[in-house]
Amino acid sequence: MSGPTTNRYGRLPEPNRVLDVETQQYLYDLLRGIEEVNSMMFSDETGFVFGAARKRPSIEVSTTYTIGVSDSVILADSSAATFAVTLPTALDAKNTFYDIKKIDTNVATVVSVEGSGSEFPIVLNGSGQPSVTVYSDGSNFWII
Numbered sequence: 001m002s003g004p005t006t007n008r009y010g011r012l013p014e015p016n017r018v019l020d021v022e023t024q025q026y027l028y029d030l031l032r033g034i035e036e037v038n039s040m041m042f043s044d045e046t047g048f049v050f051g052a053a054r055k056r057p058s059i060e061v062s063t064t065y066t067i068g069v070s071d072s073v074i075l076a077d078s079s080a081a082t083f084a085v086t087l088p089t090a091l092d093a094k095n096t097f098y099d100i101k102k103i104d105t106n107v108a109t110v111v112s113v114e115g116s117g118s119e120f121p122i123v124l125n126g127s128g129q130p131s132v133t134v135y136s137d138g139s140n141f142w143i144i
Contacts, residue, residue: 060103061085069093076111076124079104087115087134087141094138100124101131115141 058073059065066086067074074085085100087093102111102124113122113132117140122132133144 056099067098069096072098074098074100075103076100077104078102078109078111079106080109082109082112084112084114084121087113087120087136090116090136090140091138093136093141095136097133097135097144099131099133102126117141119143 056072057070058075059071060075060077062077062080062083064083064085065074065076067088069088069092076083076085087098100111100113100122105126107126109126111124113124113134114120115134120141122143124130124132134141135144136142
């Protein structure tokens with residue numbers, strides 16, 4: 001007589017002793033689903049957001065830069081010179097947030113956030129508005 005089998009979810013009774021194979025497979029699949037849901041967080045605004053989305057990659061730039069659709073946080077250092085950061089198209093960036101932050105305090109230089117729409121360009125300077133968050137709904141970017 002062999003002991004209970006184990007898998008990554010712990011010990012399971014032997015097949016055909018307590019649970020049949022279909023029941024074991026069902027429970028295994030159910031536990032996998034619960035594990036996947038546990039790796040997510042829920043947001044009222046956007047619905048389920050995968051856990052990996054909580055880790056927001058950042059990039060530091062100090063010259064003209066076009067934001068990629070996989071970018072998230074842009075840290076702009078304009079201590080040497082004024083430059084522009086350009087958003088991707090709203091369609092390509094649908095359901096995406098971008099945080100753009102001027103990280104230097106040089107009031108003689110600015111970071112211009114370029115995009116389509118009446119709210120652009122947005123000027124980030126060393127004193128007035130040092131950061132902005134924008135969101136794409138697939139048609140437009142919105143300042144959040």
